[in-house]
Amino acid sequence: MKVAWQGVYPAVTTKFTNDDKLDLKMFETNIQAQLAAGVDGIILGGTLGEASALLEDEKDTLVSATVDMVAGKVPVIMNIAEQTTKAAIIAAEKAKKNGASGLMMLPPMRYKADDHETVTYYKAVANSTDLPIMVYNNPVDYKIEVTLDMFEQLAECDNIQSVKESTRDISNITRMINRFGDRFKILSGVDTLALESLFMGANGWVAGLVCAFPKETVAIYRLQKAGRHEEALKIYRWFLPLLELDINPKLVQNIKLAEVATGIGTENVRAPRLALSGAERKHVLQIIETGIKTRPELPDYLNL
Template identity: 50%
Template sequence: MWSGILPAVTTKFTTEDTLDHAEMERCFGLLIEAGCDGLIVCGSLGEGPMLSHDEKLAVLKTARSVAGKKPVLLTINEATTRDATSLARRAADAGVDGLMVVPSLVYHTNERETVDTLKAVAQAGGLPIMVYSNRLAYRVDVTVPIMEELAKDDLFVAVKESCGDIRRTTEIINAFGNRFAVLTGVDNMAFEALAAGAVGWVAGLVTAFPRETVAIYRLMKAGRWEEARAIHRWFRPLLDLDVSTYLVQNIKLAEVIEIGSNDRVRLPRQPLAGELRAHVEKIIRDAIASRPKLPLV
């Protein structure tokens, strides 16, 4: 459950800004068919902060209907601990397999506040938790000392490491061995993180390019690094689209071009336009035109 390729899926909307469950079923199904190891809904890429709790649980239900026996995680990314714990309880009642938890979305918590918030969510949901550590986007860094506190609670089982410093993967493994499953959460650092010992990849561009993403992971785990590196070098311009203020719009545009989906987003976001759209579209189309043949793995 805490390894492999776990797509951070996009949330699909109708032209009336309601949830498009039919399109989500189709897109989620492509990921499962390509060999992804589970689904994570309502994260940053899934526009979770723009969704109501009812909408998040509805997306969860759709994902569970598609995933079969593979795990589905719900992201807890609320502004307040009260709302985070409420959603954790409801997600547990809805049968979610686990939670990915952002310590604090708006207020930048200190170490004590970070630990207490995470423990409150764990207690409320009673579910296994992957902590989302992203000091760049959310200004809260789940450091090794913080993880020492979390290690005392068996519900904390994994970390999505997105601090932007590849050395952190090694630091966590050196400090805790296999106590925590370390998954990389930055697309354009995934190759390096897997080489350093990460056991999974919470991926973004996978929603448009699932077979390439799965191939890199499986080749790395099989020790076929040269083959994985060749795919990664081709993939890198696309993976860079994940590290952007416009990651949601970038990746949804990739879904438009590659899998025939739409790039509707929830306001205040708007689809890419003008020169920026043309620039991103060129990156995507150039990559598609030069995509490598994938080896059997």
């Protein structure tokens, strides 16, 4: 299935049962809520998906099961976060075999590769597959920045098509557009900068709080793209305290707690992560409860 790299792409959480197995029933409940809200793709195995805690067979199951669940409505994207080029190439092969339509790729994990090593890593994987690739550029959390000069080299690979822009520097969107035009699609990867990024020309939004609030997220995107900026901004201002739950070391626990509150998830996380407790839990619940109580009425955003 062709990947347009525009619109809202939820980086979905992975659901677990109380005995720490994949909870595909609740996972499908969430996926169907995303589809009903009008999302444009599904991303598996990102930070929110607890990728580092998933077993290899679980990743295979998630991809194939999600492909079945979406039934061709939207593309399924698998994240690659590996320590070696060899493992990344194998992961790309498995993602395609299991039905993924595209890949999101982090730079090499653990080892802080230099620019040349990072470019070589991306090119090796890109040249090993025909799946389209979105570069995940997040130097704040993963310590390697994919610079504009590096993108110049990556542009040689036709299937490196987009970037999840998570540098936290809004002006980087303008730099990308000034240098490359529309060669790379740009998707905001930071919830609290998403609308600002769309105003600056980003094509889409890889979203986190969409996991709990899919309709509001898609409404913001579609209203902005339709030129109804004030309506988008009003919803975004309501959303911001919730979006800030995504820029936190415990974003997985925060967002899963929000999914419970909206009825499309469970709180179960995989150790060493633990569910929130005490004052921390009370604080997050207060933000979620306030958001739900003041939830805005949405226009008919699906028919703009």
